[in-house]
Amino acid sequence: MVKGKVVLIRKYVLQTISNAKELVGNGFNLIGSSVEYDITKSVFFNLISRTKSSKDNYSKDGKEACLENNASVLRSLGGKEEEFDIYFEWDATEMGIPGAFYVKNHMKDEFFLVSMTLEYPLPTCDRHKDKNSIIHFLCNSWVHNHGCYKTHHRIFFDNNPYLPGNQTPEALRKYREEELDNLRGDGTGERKEWDRIYDYDVYNDLGYLDSDEKDDHPILGGTLYPYPRRVRTGRKLLNDKNINGGKYEKPADNVIYVPRDENFSLEKTTDFLEFGKKSLSGKVEPLLLSLYLKLTPNEFNGFEEVQRLYDQEGGIKLPISTTMGTENVLKFPTPHVIQASTFAWMTDEEFAREMIAGVNPNVIRLLKREDLAPRRRLDCKCNHSTITKEKLEINMGGVTVDEAFCNKRLFILDYYDAFMPYLRKINELDSAKAYATRTFLFLKDDGTLKPLAIELSKPHQCVYVLPHPPHMRPSPFLHYYFPSQVVLPADKGDDGTIWLLAKAYVVVNDTNYHQLISHWLHTHAVMEPFSIATHRQLSVLHPIYKLLHPHFRDTININALARQSLINAGSIIEQTFLPGKYSMEMSSAVYKNWVFTDQALPTDLIKRGLAVKDHTSPHGLRLMIKDYPYAVDGLEIWDAIKTWVQEYVNLYYSNDKAVEEDTELQAWWKEVVEKGHGDLKDNEWPKMKTCQELIDSCTIIIWIGSALHAAVNFGQYPYGGYILNRPTQSRRLLPEPKTKEYDEMVKNPQEAFLRTITPKFQTVIDLTVMEILSSHSSDEIYLGQRDTPNWTSDQNAKDVFETFTKTLAEIEKKISERNNNQELKNRTGPAKFPYTVLLPTSEPGLTFRGIPNSVSI
CATH class of the missing domain: 2.60.60.20 (PLAT/LH2 domain)
Known part of the structure; x- marks a missing residue:
């Protein structure tokens, strides 16, 4: 027995x-x-x-x-x-x-x-x-x-763990193959609750609005709108050929299918409910709250009313009539960015610091000389800046632009290309008025960044111009005019208000790019195909499955929930973020240029001009901004992951031939490239023929699912929970002098600012969602942890993993030491808000720290 x-x-x-x-x-x-x-x-x-x-x-x-x-x-x-x-x-x-x-x-x-x-x-x-x-x-x-x-x-x-083929015990080989076949399914039929089938489909389940025109809310996935694939549900399609050719899935009435084992745990489900109740003050029914806010003025009456959302004695007081006899107050936890100083967010130093230590720290890049090249007058596709050297040098303390270029001290936060193709449509939406922004920055001697100028651009306008001299052409020709204006820093008077508004337009661009691209697309959406392919092609016996599986935990489920409530037609994103119904289409346009290998942190830093290879520097890179918190902390995490992956892979693959002959591994990678990310299959992908390619690819996958997602997710409420710091919408353009709007701005600058950014109702919805998404569940498993010590029976693998865990503990100490170093001014900034988001471990809740293994929230 x-x-x-x-x-x-x-x-x-x-x-x-x-x-x-x-x-x-x-x-x-x-x-x-x-x-x-x-x-x-x-x-x-x-x-x-x-x-x-x-x-x-x-x-x-x-x-x-x-x-x-x-x-x-x-x-x-x-x-x-x-x-x-x-x-x-x-x-x-x-x-x-x-x-x-x-x-x-x-x-x-x-x-x-x-x-x-x-x-x-x-x-x-x-x-x-x-x-x-x-x-x-x-x-x-x-x-x-x-x-x-x-x-x-x-x-x-x-x-x-066994590699396929002869390394797997002969008695188990057929069972190994049959179990994979069960997980792949046959690609037909509607998935049932108990199914464990992983298959691919396009994003044809985001729905549509009755007000949609022909090209609104297109299906994402394919030649016109490339996109990563999501899990196939097999739901029936609409019969109406007038709605995207009848290729939309019917909306889900209740639960949307995910493979059964992808469902949240009981602990996480409970935490979700508790987070939501806490965000809505426990007793407040969201429907009643929505009704109340829509029936009351939707504008904040000054900065103090925004502040009262977080005050112990403040909040939004709801009337007795909407809460069944008891008065309730809706309030939120104080965001980290205003815990030490209520007005530090308004400073230029904090504005610039958040580009390298905020919730979206991986977009800023080195300014290139060609960025300042004159615009070609007749080229409507030209996107060169209209900024001049003279305007930049006004605030450079005597340093010339040429000197700054030579010493790599000029940087740019550039959202022109991402927003300009959609800006005309966006500005035709109700209460949406925005610019495509460029922000120019200078690296000061103390290592901090100083904003030099902000360029605000609107869509080009076409005008007919008569030829000069007249005999050159018999008729007028088309001239493209690019309306833009450059705003320079100011801290007093009307110019100070204009500068504060200009920074708000930049942050609106940044907030929307962050949520749609840096967060959703570059972590959530791109990871799902890797998870699907891993379950379909790598047996649970495969050592690479055991390596990667923890880094897919809850990703498919959280993405399914997002498709139901956050990114679908008429959803929270569309109601409260600037691009409205064009949000997901904008993310598709950016995905066209997504390259898998560029997601490696060192490659990304080099590509953005923020680092150069230098074998004498830590991690083999010399940073252009020495005190760049995201990069400094991230490189240590990156190297730790890569070392762990390399030592683990070397346990099972003695040479490149072993990689090339691994049938499951080859089928896995082929499916990732040709199906999961099939719209980009012609991009440069690793060939998966060598041990190094396997190590590099697994490192990138783990990095995206863990540290990259942590860096762009868990700061959402700490920074964006104060809507003045990170508004999600802009509703007015800069007022022109000698206009009624300009006079109103002069008379009441705070009111002008609040009438420009996200209004009250949308703010409450944004804060509610951000608090949930920024919180760790009680069952979270962090980088360097596994849910059980018996995740593998190979003691050598356990030993290597233990070393990885110890390395992360050492990194955690180093990050804390850097945050206490007063010479590193970008670590805390004027807000006195230390950069802790890449500390590997965390307690449950809203902590602004902790790197979960996976995109789990």
Whole structure:
């Protein structure tokens, strides 16, 4: 008799959110369910040998066994883990060593199988031998009724890593292939709740509005609007050919399909609900709040009213009539950026610092000489700046532009190309008026950045110009006029207000680019295809699966929720962010230029001119801005990840040939390139023929899913929770002198500023969502951590991972020391807000620190 321990969680609370829109807009719903069967008599297990095969090359399997009714961990409500004993009849001589097991569920309800362990004396020659002679099976999977599965059972493998082919025990090879086939499916039919099928589809599920014109809300994915792929749900398409040719999926009424094991855990679901309730003051019904705010003035009456959102005695007071007899106050936690100083955000120093230590620190680049080249008059596609050297030098303290170029001291935050193609459409939207901005900055002697000028550009205008002299041409010709204006720094009077407004237009560009591109596209959207391909082509036995799988946790689910409530037609993004219904289309235009290898942090820094290769400098790079918090902290994290990946890969691949002959690995990478990111398959991708290409690619994937996402996500509320610091909308252009609007600005600068940026209702919605998205759940697993020490049975891999964990702990100490170094002025800035977002670990909640393993929120 072989004794085992089975750990599972019964279904007491449905671990999915029933409707994503309810999460952020219309309340919350958690569905309960009860267990009706005796689990000890309704679930059956069979051990499978990994060393003995039958005549048909399938592994030998043993007799059925049931759970013993003596749980060593008392059952409790709320989905707690239970541990059961189990005993298998097993003839070691005839059957060999167990390497997998079947489980068959006869209950109506599913249960979550956490793990199984066997007390089994392994032979001394077994390379994966555990010192305690225990075989671990890490499952972490929902097991539904046997009728839901084609094979009527589920198979789980032990924690031994094997490359495919001859390195996999012969007795397990067919099971390995069949399980991958089950996960791939056949690409047809509508997916059911219990399905575990991973397949690809375009973004044809974002919906549309009745007011849409022909080209509004296009399907994303394909030649015209390239996009990463998402998980296929198989929902039926609309029959209306007038709506994108009838190729839209029908909107989801309730739960949108994700493969069953991609659902949030109970802890995370609970945290989501608590975050939402806390954001909405617990008792406030979101629908009533929405009604109340829409029926009251939607403008803030001065900066003090904005401040009251966070004050202990302030908040938005809701009338008794909307809250069923009790007065409620809607308030939010004080954002980090104003905790030490209420007005530091208004300074030029903080404005510039947030470009390298804020929530969007990876867009600023080195200014090039060609950026200042004269604009070609007749070229409507030319996007060169109209700024002049003379205007830049006004605030450069005697340094000339030529000297600054030679010493690489000029930088630019450039949003011209991203916004100009859509700016005319954006400015035709109700209450949307914006510019495409360029901000020019100078690196001072103390290592901080100083803004020199802001260029505000509007869409070009076409005018007919008569030829001169007249005899040259018989008729007028078209001339393209690019209306733009340059605003210079000022801190007093009317010019000071104009400068503050100009900075607001820059931040509106930055906020929208951050949310749509840096955050959503460059982390959430691009990671989903890697997750899909990994599950479809890499067996759970594959060492690269074991390396990458933790970095996909919750990504597919959070993306599905986003498609239901945040980025879909008429969603929160479209209601509260500048581009409105053009938001996702804008992200598609930027995706056209996305290159996988450029996502490596060193490559990105070099491409933006923020670093040059230098073997004498730390990490082999010399930074142009020495005190660049995102880059300094990020490079240490990057190097730690790369070292860990390299040492892990070297355990399993002795040479390049082993990589090239790995059939699963080659199928995985081919699918990533040709299907998951198929719209960009003609871009330069690693060929996946060498160990180095494998190491580099895995490092980039882990970096995107962990540190890059942390850097652009968990600062959203700490910086953007104060809407004056990071407005999401601009609703007015700069007032012209001698106009009514200009006179109003002179009379009341605060009111002019507030009437220009995000209004009250949209602010409340933005803050509610940002607080949720910036908070860590209680079950988060951080970089350098795994959910169990038994994630692999290979002790060498565990040892390498332990070294990685220790390295990250050392980096955490270094980051804290840098934040306490008064000479590094960009670490805290005028707001006295230290850059902690890349500290690897965190407590739950709103902490502005912590690097989760994956894009999980």
